[in-house]
Amino acid sequence: MEEKQMHHQVSADQDQIVDKRTLRRVFWRSFHLQGSFNYERMQALGYLYAMIPILLKLYPKKSDLAAALKRHLEFFNTTPAVSSFVMGISTAMEEKNAREKGVFDSSSINAIKVALMGPLAGIGDSFFWGTFRVIAAGIGISLASQGNILGAILFLVLYNIPHFFLRYKGTFWGYNQGTTLLSSLYEKGNMEKVSYCAGILGLIVIGAMTGTLVQFTTPLEISIQGATVNLQETLDQIMPNILPLGLTLLLFLMLKKGVKVNYIMIGIIAVGILGKWAGIL
Amino acid sequence: MVLEAILIGLLGAIGILDGRIFGQMMFERPLVMGPLVGLVLGDFTTGIIVGATLELVWMGIVGVGSATPPDVTTGGILGTAFAIMTDSGAEVALALAVPIAILAQSLGILVRTINTSFIHRADKYAEEGDTKKIVLMHWLAVGLFFLNGFVPNFLGILLGSEVVEGIVNAIPQTITEGLQVAANMFPALGFALLLQMTFTKKLSPFYFLGFGLAVFFGLDITPVAVIGAIIAVVIYQLMPTDKDKEVLL
Numbered sequence: 386m387e388e389k390q391m392h393h394q395v396s397a398d399q400d401q402i403v404d405k406r407t408l409r410r411v412f413w414r415s416f417h418l419q420g421s422f423n424y425e426r427m428q429a430l431g432y433l434y435a436m437i438p439i440l441l442k443l444y445p446k447k448s449d450l451a452a453a454l455k456r457h458l459e460f461f462n463t464t465p466a467v468s469s470f471v472m473g474i475s476t477a478m479e480e481k482n483a484r485e486k487g488v489f490d491s492s493s494i495n496a497i498k499v500a501l502m503g504p505l506a507g508i509g510d511s512f513f514w515g516t517f518r519v520i521a522a523g524i525g526i527s528l529a530s531q532g533n534i535l536g537a538i539l540f541l542v543l544y545n546i547p548h549f550f551l552r553y554k555g556t557f558w559g560y561n562q563g564t565t566l567l568s569s570l571y572e573k574g575n576m577e578k579v580s581y582c583a584g585i586l587g588l589i590v591i592g593a594m595t596g597t598l599v600q601f602t603t604p605l606e607i608s609i610q611g612a613t614v615n616l617q618e619t620l621d622q623i624m625p626n627i628l629p630l631g632l633t634l635l636l637f638l639m640l641k642k643g644v645k646v647n648y649i650m651i652g653i654i655a656v657g658i659l660g661k662w663a664g665i666l
Numbered sequence: 667m668v669l670e671a672i673l674i675g676l677l678g679a680i681g682i683l684d685g686r687i688f689g690q691m692m693f694e695r696p697l698v699m700g701p702l703v704g705l706v707l708g709d710f711t712t713g714i715i716v717g718a719t720l721e722l723v724w725m726g727i728v729g730v731g732s733a734t735p736p737d738v739t740t741g742g743i744l745g746t747a748f749a750i751m752t753d754s755g756a757e758v759a760l761a762l763a764v765p766i767a768i769l770a771q772s773l774g775i776l777v778r779t780i781n782t783s784f785i786h787r788a789d790k791y792a793e794e795g796d797t798k799k800i801v802l803m804h805w806l807a808v809g810l811f812f813l814n815g816f817v818p819n820f821l822g823i824l825l826g827s828e829v830v831e832g833i834v835n836a837i838p839q840t841i842t843e844g845l846q847v848a849a850n851m852f853p854a855l856g857f858a859l860l861l862q863m864t865f866t867k868k869l870s871p872f873y874f875l876g877f878g879l880a881v882f883f884g885l886d887i888t889p890v891a892v893i894g895a896i897i898a899v900v901i902y903q904l905m906p907t908d909k910d911k912e913v914l915l
Contacts, residue, residue: 416689421807423781430785434804437797447795454792454800458785465690514728515864518692522725523887525697529718532711536718537698544692552689578905582898585872587864589894592876593887595857598722600850625881629854636858637865646727647736649855650764657848662840666847 402480403439403560410438411476412556415469427462432472439476443483452491453479459495463502464509469552471501473559508580516587517547523594599629605665667824673706674747675820681739682774682815687808696720696742696763703746716746719756720763723852726859734774739815741767744822751827752834757846762830770818777814781807872897 414435421430436457444450463471475494482489521543529536558566605616620627639649660666677699684694692698700717704710724738745763749755784803791799865873872894879885879893 417687417804417808418689419685420683420687420811421781421784421804422686422778423785423807424778425782426785430788430800430804430807433788433792434801437801441797450797451793451795454795454797455789458789458792465685511864515860518728519725519860520887520891521692522695522697522721523891526718526722526725527887529697529700529714529721532714534701534710534714536714537701540695540697541692548689548691578902581869581905582902584864584866584869585901586891586894586898587860588869588872589876589879589897590887590891591857591860591864592873592878593880593885593890593894594725594876595854595873596877596880597887599854599857601854626877630877632851633854633857633861636855637861640858640862646855646859647768650736650768650852653851653855654761654764654845654848657846657851658841658844661844661847 402443402483403476407438407442408473408476408556408560411435411472412469412553414438415465415472415552415556418465418468426458426460428465428468429458429461432461432468433457435468435472436475436479439479443479449483449486453482456491456495459498461498461502463506464513466513466548466552467505467509467555470555470559471498471505473556473561474498474501474563475559477560477563508576511580511587512583513548516583517544519587519594520590523590526598595630595633596626599626599633601628601632601666603628603666667827670706671820671823674703674743674823675816677702677706678740678743678819679812679815681743682737682811683808684739686811694739696724696738696746699739699742700746703743704750707747707750709750712750713746716749716756716759717742719849720745720759723760723763723849723856724767725853725856726862727856728859734771734778736764736767737770737774738767740770740818740822743819744826747823748827748830748834752831754834755846757842757849758834758837760849760852761845762834766818766822773814773818777810780810 414437417434418428418431420434422428423430433454437454440450440453440457444453457475474497478494478497482491482494521540524543525536525540527536528539602617603620607614607616624630636649640646657666681694681699684691696717697720698717700713700715700720701710702713703717704713707713720738720742724736724742727735727738741763744766745759748762749759752758784807788800788803791797791803861873875897876890876894879890880887885893
């Protein structure tokens, strides 16, 4: 509905009140997003915390400032790493609001925030949690399990390079191009393509980890007409590591059916102890 | 012991605050906290290895969306610490870390509930245009999160280490061996949780491709990640954009 509106409303133009320094403060303060996380409005107070330098600069009059402060205490929740992008957009819109007082529809500022947080969380979670972190952790764990401290260091470095880059750049992209950038990405279907391909990479790595990092074998031997058959050897002939794969898919199905993670964790411990005791595992 | 307890408590606080005011740089994860605990308790290598094991187990446990997940930071720190203090391996760390993480989760839920009162007071200060007091409300909540990290880890080391030592020594061998089996199975849960986030029918072949590359060709994670990245880029280039969609389809 607001496609057209967004284009001319959101992007900042030449006479900018907000300088680079203040925007950089928003970037640093965006790290605080979840500092006062609560169940009622989630990241709202952290979001406002990041916006305060901007609002103080834009609204010298107390009543205007109060309205703006209240505006950013509304419910907000998204992937922390991409929050600075939304803050950049809010900054551009607040600036416009301050300049075109009375003309600009200030309720659109929150409308855009609310419209963005869902889709951005979807992309953000799949990138940062599902792809970057998984790859960084996969590489880190394989080094660390041999006692090498490089594992932890590489994990942090590999994850935080894209994290800092996108968080920093995102602030300025949001401010300068605002929703124009996002809607053009969506229009061409590029965003979908990018997150689809990130999903490919993520799944390949998760598949490889299933094959290398889950150790799940059985010592069970079955006697058939006097001959002993080692079950594990037979399974290995069918496909190596078929048990880890089966276990992972089984747990995946249980999660899909809505079984609670905590129950599964306790269940695994119970199965491990009972299985060992019975000589099956 | 008091000094160690304070240091471990501070590690817990830093870990919890990572996702709060440090932008979630991931030093909250057991993979990073493990070595740091090892450093404090004088067994760096065990810290690294136990941290890696717990990371593997909890890889899929993340705070996505609005749910509060099991507290892997506190679970990871105390699990690693107790494994080092009792001279036992990763399987004992895991057996201790799982219940600790679940217990600590409820503490995190409590903090997030109490924090609701701070945002209500912030509403009032917003009305008055008082940014200083709003910032104070924010920091009070941060302070609660600090305690959320510090208190259980500090008390865990100070009061818990003897108790835990007693428990660990009393565990019969069959149970310890069973815990080892469970520890080996646990990563499957992590990957199942990750699949829940990424798996779709259309993308499913790529999961099995990764599995096959590792199992049949014996490739490590790093080469598989490189191959995966190349495949992702190639597919990206092959996918039609809207402009040439009519031409290709």
